[in-house]
Amino acid sequence: MNNSLTMLTVPAFQDNYLWIIHNGKHAVVVDPGDATPILHALAQHKLILSAILLTHHHADHIGGVPELLASNTELPPIPVYGPANDNIPAITHPLHEGNIVHLPEPGINLSVIEVPGHTLGHIAYFAPEEHWLFCGDTLFAGGCGRIFEGTPAQMLSSLDKLVGLPDDTLVFCAHEYTMGNLRFAETVEPDNQQLAQRIAVERAKRDRGQPTVPTQIGLEKQTNPFLRIREPSVIAGLLKHQKIDASADDATNFYALREWKNNFA
Numbered sequence: 001m002n003n004s005l006t007m008l009t010v011p012a013f014q015d016n017y018l019w020i021i022h023n024g025k026h027a028v029v030v031d032p033g034d035a036t037p038i039l040h041a042l043a044q045h046k047l048i049l050s051a052i053l054l055t056h057h058h059a060d061h062i063g064g065v066p067e068l069l070a071s072n073t074e075l076p077p078i079p080v081y082g083p084a085n086d087n088i089p090a091i092t093h094p095l096h097e098g099n100i101v102h103l104p105e106p107g108i109n110l111s112v113i114e115v116p117g118h119t120l121g122h123i124a125y126f127a128p129e130e131h132w133l134f135c136g137d138t139l140f141a142g143g144c145g146r147i148f149e150g151t152p153a154q155m156l157s158s159l160d161k162l163v164g165l166p167d168d169t170l171v172f173c174a175h176e177y178t179m180g181n182l183r184f185a186e187t188v189e190p191d192n193q194q195l196a197q198r199i200a201v202e203r204a205k206r207d208r209g210q211p212t213v214p215t216q217i218g219l220e221k222q223t224n225p226f227l228r229i230r231e232p233s234v235i236a237g238l239l240k241h242q243k244i245d246a247s248a249d250d251a252t253n254f255y256a257l258r259e260w261k262n263n264f265a
């Protein structure tokens with residue numbers, strides 16, 4: 001649509017990232033868990049909020065919505081896009097798999113991907129022209145979200161959908177969990193050379209106070225154990241650490257890996 005879109009990274013709470021996409025005048029915000037830093041960023045960059053996009057119902061993703069809506073005194077009211085299958089009363093435009101969100105201002109199209117697992121209604125947004133993915137708490141840099149509502153098979157199938165996106169897709173996930181995730185990944189796959197290189201790169205970013213997000217689908221495929229559950233090296237890691245007795249089906253192995261991470265200190 002246009003190539004003049006800019007992304008603002010808005011840190012919030014302990015380790016959340018909220019995302020603002022703008023064209024210098026109009027902005028759309030993804031998962032505004034807190035209104036204060038969003039309102040500050042909008043004022044600082046003199047932006048008009050045109051739409052709100054939500055991925056799932058957790059408070060750290062939707063908590064700022066009422067205040068953002070109340071801050072808008074103009075008509076029409078700000079549309080709120082979000083998952084049809086998560087219970088979020090503020091949503092004005094409920095979305096399903098395959099829906100396209102057209103936002104003439106700031107000028108972006110996003111296609112909706114249903115990614116149940118972390119919550120049952122969780123959706124992700126993919127901008128096919130920009131190759132940008134907003135995936136909430138489903139895929140993280142080096143890891144994935146906890147399975148709170150869905151089944152391991154659902155979560156695995158959701159991640160498989162995201163893996164099918166182009167390798168150069170930038171992944172705007174919602175938390176800075178990367179170093180902890182990669183420490184776990186290294187325990188699973190100690191001989192993964194690309195992982196070792198990545199850890200050095202990401203550690204340097206953190207040492208400089210920079211975010212490690214966005215990440216890229218191609219890099220995640222090489223280094224994220226949750227996207228590599230069918231790799232012999234990941235299965236070997238599960239066996240070596242006695243998380244499975246024998247190689248089982250993909251969903252069982254995935255569940256074992258997720259449980260291992262949940263208890264990994």
Ligand SMILES: [Zn+2]
Pocket residue numbers: 056058118137
């Ligand atoms: Zn969440």
